[in-house]
Structures are given as structure tokens and as C-alpha cells.
Amino acid sequence: MNPKTFKVYILVLSFVFCIGGISLAQEEDVGIILNNLKNKLNDLTASLSRLKTENAVLKERLVNVQRQSELQAESLKEQLFEKEEQSRTLKEKLTQISTLADSLKKQLSDAQNKLTEKTASFTAEIARLTVAKEELKKQLANLQEEQERQLSALQKQLDTQQKVSEKELA
Secondary structure (H helix, E strand, C coil): CCHHHHHHHHHHHHHHHHHHCCCHHHHHHHHHHHHHHHHHHHHHHHHHHHHHHHHHHHHHHHHHHHHHHHHHHHHHHHHHHHHHHHHHHHHHHHHHHHHHHHHHHHHHHHHHHHHHHHHHHHHHHHHHHHHHHHHHHHHHHHHHHHHHHHHHHHHHHHHHHHHHHHHHHC
16 A cells, blocks of 8 residues: 555545544444554554555665666766777877878879889980980991991002002012
């Protein structure tokens, strides 16, 4: 029986005493009524005691649930803090990686530019050397022709001198 029901019983009993106009002539009835009221009062007292016990048990459960909730909330706060810390660490690492990637991109771009410059320089040098090679071939051919002419002229001179020497000797 809950406290509200107990209060209702008390009000009903009060009403019965006030309105009923119990007379002294009805002492036996009054004794029975008082006995019934005592029984009801004992029942109500037992119900009140049981309700107090249930209330204490419920309060204890509530305290336990609150403690458990607080512990879970604290655990969740710690987990959230750890996750935030991990997130912060990952963001820092991502920033470092991004910075490193940008640096590597710049280095790669610089290296590609240098390679392009060197390639252009080498290509120009190869073209210049190819032209010089062709020029040297022409000069070599011209020198060989000149040498052959000079050799031929020397041979003729030698032949002529030999003939002159043979005539002089003869």
C-alpha cells in the first residue's frame, strides 16, 4: 500500500468518527469498530513499513544506478578525451605528411626543371658536336684530297728528278 492510500484510509476513518456519531450505547459496536480500526491501522503500519523498506531499496538502487551512470560517464569522458587526443595526433601527422608531400613536390618539380634544362643543354651540345664532327669530316676529306694532290705532285717531282738524274748519269 502506498502513502497516498494510507492517507485516504486516515481521512475515511476521521470522517467515520465525525459523521457516524457513535453513541455510548453502541459500545460493543464501537469496540468492534475500534478493533477493526486497530487491525486496519496495523495493516496500514505494516504496509507503511513495507513501503519504507521498498523505498529504501529503491533509493539504494537509484544510488547504485547513479554511481554506475557516473562511472560510465567518466569512462566515456576518458574515452572521448583519448579519441580527441588521437584525433589531434593524427591531424598533426597529417599536417606533417602534407608539408612533406608539398616539399617533395617542389623538389621533384625543381629536379624536373633542372633535368629539362640539362636535357636541352645536352641536346644543344650534341647538335653542336654533330655539326663539328661533320665539319671535321669535311676538313679531313679536304686534307686527304690535299695530301693526295701533294703526294701526287711530289711523286711527279720525284719521277722527274729521277729521270733527270738518270739522264745525268747516263
